[in-house]
Amino acid sequence: MSQALTSTKFGKYGGQYVPEILMPALLELTDYYEKYKDDAVFNAELDHYLKDFAGRPSPLYLAKNLSKEYGIKIYLKREDLVHGGAHKLNNTLGQGLLAKYMGKKRIIAETGAGQHGTACAMAGACFGVSTEVYMGAKDTVRQRMNVYRMELMGTKVIPVKSGSQTLKDAINEAMRDWVANVETTHYMIGSVVGPHPFPTMVRDFQSVIGKEVRLQILEKEGRFPDSIVACTGGGSNAMGIFHPFVEEDVDLFAVEAGGSGMKTTDKEALHSATLCTGEDGVLHGMRTKVLQNKYGQILESSSIAAGLDYAGVGPELAYLADIGRLKPCYSMDSEALDAFHDLCRFEGIIPALESSHALAYVKKAVASGELGDIVVVNVSGRGDKDLETVMGMRT
Amino acid sequence: MSQALTSTKFGKYGGQYVPEILMPALLELTDYYEKYKDDAVFNAELDHYLKDFAGRPSPLYLAKNLSKEYGIKIYLKREDLVHGGAHKLNNTLGQGLLAKYMGKKRIIAETGAGQHGTACAMAGACFGVSTEVYMGAKDTVRQRMNVYRMELMGTKVIPVKSGSQTLKDAINEAMRDWVANVETTHYMIGSVVGPHPFPTMVRDFQSVIGKEVRLQILEKEGRFPDSIVACTGGGSNAMGIFHPFVEEDVDLFAVEAGGSGMKTTDKEALHSATLCTGEDGVLHGMRTKVLQNKYGQILESSSIAAGLDYAGVGPELAYLADIGRLKPCYSMDSEALDAFHDLCRFEGIIPALESSHALAYVKKAVASGELGDIVVVNVSGRGDKDLETVMGMRT
Amino acid sequence: MRIAEKFKQLKAKNEGALIAYICAGDPTPEGTKEYVTALVRGGVDIIELGLPFSDPVADGPTIQAGIQRALDGGMTPDLYFRTVSSLKLHIPLIVMTYYNLIFKRGLEKFVKDCAASGISGIIVPDLPPEESGDLLQICRKNEVDLIYLVAPTTTETRMEHILAEGAGFIYLVARLGVTGARSDVATSTGELIKRVKTATPKAVGFGISTGDQAAQIIHAGADGVIVGSAFVNIIGSGQDVPERLEALAREIKKGVISN
Amino acid sequence: MRIAEKFKQLKAKNEGALIAYICAGDPTPEGTKEYVTALVRGGVDIIELGLPFSDPVADGPTIQAGIQRALDGGMTPDLYFRTVSSLKLHIPLIVMTYYNLIFKRGLEKFVKDCAASGISGIIVPDLPPEESGDLLQICRKNEVDLIYLVAPTTTETRMEHILAEGAGFIYLVARLGVTGARSDVATSTGELIKRVKTATPKAVGFGISTGDQAAQIIHAGADGVIVGSAFVNIIGSGQDVPERLEALAREIKKGVISN
Numbered sequence A, B: 001m002s003q004a005l006t007s008t009k010f011g012k013y014g015g016q017y018v019p020e021i022l023m024p025a026l027l028e029l030t031d032y033y034e035k036y037k038d039d040a041v042f043n044a045e046l047d048h049y050l051k052d053f054a055g056r057p058s059p060l061y062l063a064k065n066l067s068k069e070y071g072i073k074i075y076l077k078r079e080d081l082v083h084g085g086a087h088k089l090n091n092t093l094g095q096g097l098l099a100k101y102m103g104k105k106r107i108i109a110e111t112g113a114g115q116h117g118t119a120c121a122m123a124g125a126c127f128g129v130s131t132e133v134y135m136g137a138k139d140t141v142r143q144r145m146n147v148y149r150m151e152l153m154g155t156k157v158i159p160v161k162s163g164s165q166t167l168k169d170a171i172n173e174a175m176r177d178w179v180a181n182v183e184t185t186h187y188m189i190g191s192v193v194g195p196h197p198f199p200t201m202v203r204d205f206q207s208v209i210g211k212e213v214r215l216q217i218l219e220k221e222g223r224f225p226d227s228i229v230a231c232t233g234g235g236s237n238a239m240g241i242f243h244p245f246v247e248e249d250v251d252l253f254a255v256e257a258g259g260s261g262m263k264t265t266d267k268e269a270l271h272s273a274t275l276c277t278g279e280d281g282v283l284h285g286m287r288t289k290v291l292q293n294k295y296g297q298i299l300e301s302s303s304i305a306a307g308l309d310y311a312g313v314g315p316e317l318a319y320l321a322d323i324g325r326l327k328p329c330y331s332m333d334s335e336a337l338d339a340f341h342d343l344c345r346f347e348g349i350i351p352a353l354e355s356s357h358a359l360a361y362v363k364k365a366v367a368s369g370e371l372g373d374i375v376v377v378n379v380s381g382r383g384d385k386d387l388e389t390v391m392g393m394r395t
Numbered sequence C, D: 001m002r003i004a005e006k007f008k009q010l011k012a013k014n015e016g017a018l019i020a021y022i023c024a025g026d027p028t029p030e031g032t033k034e035y036v037t038a039l040v041r042g043g044v045d046i047i048e049l050g051l052p053f054s055d056p057v058a059d060g061p062t063i064q065a066g067i068q069r070a071l072d073g074g075m076t077p078d079l080y081f082r083t084v085s086s087l088k089l090h091i092p093l094i095v096m097t098y099y100n101l102i103f104k105r106g107l108e109k110f111v112k113d114c115a116a117s118g119i120s121g122i123i124v125p126d127l128p129p130e131e132s133g134d135l136l137q138i139c140r141k142n143e144v145d146l147i148y149l150v151a152p153t154t155t156e157t158r159m160e161h162i163l164a165e166g167a168g169f170i171y172l173v174a175r176l177g178v179t180g181a182r183s184d185v186a187t188s189t190g191e192l193i194k195r196v197k198t199a200t201p202k203a204v205g206f207g208i209s210t211g212d213q214a215a216q217i218i219h220a221g222a223d224g225v226i227v228g229s230a231f232v233n234i235i236g237s238g239q240d241v242p243e244r245l246e247a248l249a250r251e252i253k254k255g256v257i258s259n
């Protein structure tokens, strides 16, 4: 078993910290994934759905007005234009198709704000697989439109009343369901988190983002960008755009949510900056950086951007941060809001609050010169889902 | 002047029924449009924005599940994936760029549900032109999220308190503004309506839809479809997809809103089926089919789909209907809702209620065989904007 | 009475014309007769009686409100012609309305109804010369004047054409914008009056509400002024309407004869 | 007392083992001592004392609630070891917790604290053998048993490996799912018991709450049963807790000796 072991980790991070019941399912999933990952038929079918259903490739847009405003050449990777309004569908189409190939009759998933849940519902309807999504009871109230979107597409949304009734608890509950129904059910994790093979598999499915950027930026600039900036919750949009550049001379910036302040108490963090401030731990099946107290109890994280509000982070990001290949950084709630307004006003694009964290970092980092001359920012999603939140901030 | 006259009409429809003040502006606009319409630089710039900003080309998606369900091969033209969530941006980018070339400092527009207004706000921000949008006061309340979207992008939304406080009155008010500020201001009409050159110009800007379909369907089927179905309010998404096929052997179906019933009183119509039931008249600068009472007073129209809720229709559609080149038809509110749910459930795509009228017609027309074997349906927009409406219908 | 005749009379007296607009049926069909009478008492030379249309794009808030009151009060084209027939005025009467009401009634019938009910001119603010060929022919046949508008934006070529076709008087739009009372006279107004070179009388409208403004405009070379919103405002107030209509008419009329 | 010794004693008496789980600190640290004593009085052979973790993915609603009460009551790893040290039991004590608490404390320190406070075994439901190499070595060095779980889904190859490594007893997961009391015995349970061929004692957990179920399981060839949710339910009720814990323990114990 030590052979499989080596490939489950990124340095010391990653692994498979799950109940014994699930181990065979993870091994089965790994086998199927290995088998289809480079399979021509599988990839042709996936490409078809990415193109005609999801609307890929998403554009790489030179934001002229914002570039002028911020004083650096800014390209926006337009994941906001992907069906459903975020990069999340890249992953659910990949996993959905794999689940179909595996003969799974049922898909379960967790969701925080509802973006991943919506993407699951879309994939579920598209592939005709019955889908159930766990969502913190608090989140089902805060994001009732997304609940409704999922229901419209035939997905059952199950409110989770345990713990803090948010994303972390939804993951816990989805894992419990998986433990009970592992033989018929595929658990569709929504980011580069969880036990192996999820972090690798989700990264690969999301790498379509970075692969497109490679071609697009060469066409537009004849060279790679100096830097790439992406917001980081679990880290899937970040790894998706970073991965194809890891071997290149391009600086990578993973922007976490600084929340309302970089402080923590014994039970909660006022932020979600796991790479920046978390400590090594084991959560949701993986070893990674975790927001935890001195005993190892997981903290409740927070952020104005529901999609970044997570106490863990993908193990590969923890590894890349450790070896200095990416720079972990953060933007505060207020900075993200400011950048949100900038992109709306200067470019006519309403970004997700998650993506606004990446934009905010560009705004403040320009002065230091660390971003170079040309930066690509991953606009991981559109902000329509955030309008109520932003309206609530108006004074 | 009789020479210009000939080109302003489609048969007996169209023309320029506007106050004298505006005539020179219409002539100027016509001149500029004639000049840039085939200009290589203008078109290269427009193509750039359509591609990188708007996300074109939009996919042509074979809806396998729905095809099976309805019993006919259904392709969906995915305008729902265009930036902003509808086809409207194709037009506002075109007019916005033209306004910039014309040196206009200000853009005004009318909007009903807010889709065209949002598209104007996007174009305005993108091109850095100050933008103001007239919107019926009732609509500003019903569609407050769209009001907020426009405001976020720096557009001023002006509530119109006259008349029925909806789209018709917003158009009236925008025309009044234009009359007062015609020298500095471009009036960005949102559909193939209004005085010449708008019906022609907007059709041309929207024709990108049909041009893409030509290439896409040839690639997928090696032939043109038997029929194309599009919902019709003002008629811009319909003309946009129809126009490149008018000379081909493809049947065209313009689906109007049958509302809650095909009846009218002296003041209002329970529907918006102008092509189907309207009579010749003159409204908003054009001669066309109009919903009016026996004296020629314009009726208040109605539809569950705000974007179809209009008492007029583009003059070219009236002409094509008269000569038998397109078939006017309608779907009721309830049929549209039913088709809306079908597309959500079977395909994981939430269509706009406008577009749902086109889908509903396909559902009921299949039996007659009039659609042939392969139909293309224009999914003119996404339904996120309609969730509140549909939720309100749940019992 | 034909419009040309009226202008000839006034010219003889060296007076400018006061043309008063109110909307038929605002707020009731009966009210209109009373108000027209009051205006005539006040010295108005020509009455321009609006036939209310549901979507009056050339009108500002004041007249829109008047039109709405008229529609709510039940005014229709049929009733309009009956009302007009019963007026029995000794001054010219002009109908001002939007094209769809004419179109829907049928051009021929509409113009014949005008002629039969004593209307001597038609103003259609949304019908530029490009679209008015049919109506013009029918008007000529029936000896009803189709009155054209010119605006500060009207180009020279268009101006020539309009002046060649226009009958009754030329309606000079004083400023860019819609109808509505203003307190000043736009500088563009004087320029426009100079640009319009024609033997046909020139009357200036849009924004005139006082005797002073009227005097300035006549002084600048116009043959008459058209006043609408100022009267409709009074009707809208509902207070001492006939008396105040008469008084305002008298004041403005003083302005147009003061030269 | 070492776990193996306990099983040997029971084997000699031809008795099955009753292993009782409750969560330390539920609902207060003091309560735990009282409840453990009650369970021992009821005839429990081994105590499995949960160290509460914030995110217990392998546990069902009943035990989650117990864990939440314990955390709210202020239970921490430090306090846990102090509490355990003061228990002074004459039967084996096992800690059941999730890996992050062990990891955070430091594997070495955690195991030493176990040994020092009289804990003879460790169960970590989210630590499969693939990830447990380090902990296993440290456990062996400190003579603490690392108890492995096998499940109905465990394949033959994995089973072999687990049986080779496991110490104390093998924890057989009776059914797919999380902890929680059930009224039946899954058919998969019997099959699993047969599949697990080892000299190490086999104890079956997940879903057992009655003496009848316990009897069936022992009859099927297991060496012991693990009962958790049924006890935690009693604690959750807050009513006559010690008495009812003791009574239930006695009933189930009767089941495991009835063979």
Ligand SMILES: Cc1ncc(COP(=O)(O)O)c(C=O)c1O
Binding pocket: A086, A087, A088, A112, A113, A115, A116, A190, A191, A192, A231, A232, A233, A234, A235, A236, A237, A238, A306, A307, A308, A352, A354, A355, A380, A381, A382
């Ligand atoms: C738009 C958007 N961006 C980013 C994220 C964060 O996820 P990840 O870090 O996996 O990209 C989310 C999660 O919901 C999201 O909706």
Ligand SMILES: Cc1ncc(COP(=O)(O)O)c(C=O)c1O
Binding pocket: B085, B086, B087, B088, B112, B113, B115, B116, B190, B191, B192, B231, B232, B233, B234, B235, B236, B237, B238, B306, B307, B308, B352, B354, B355, B380, B381, B382
């Ligand atoms: C999604 C969508 N479809 C259709 C329409 C109707 O407009 P048109 O008939 O001009 O395409 C609208 C108008 O707002 C719309 O938003």
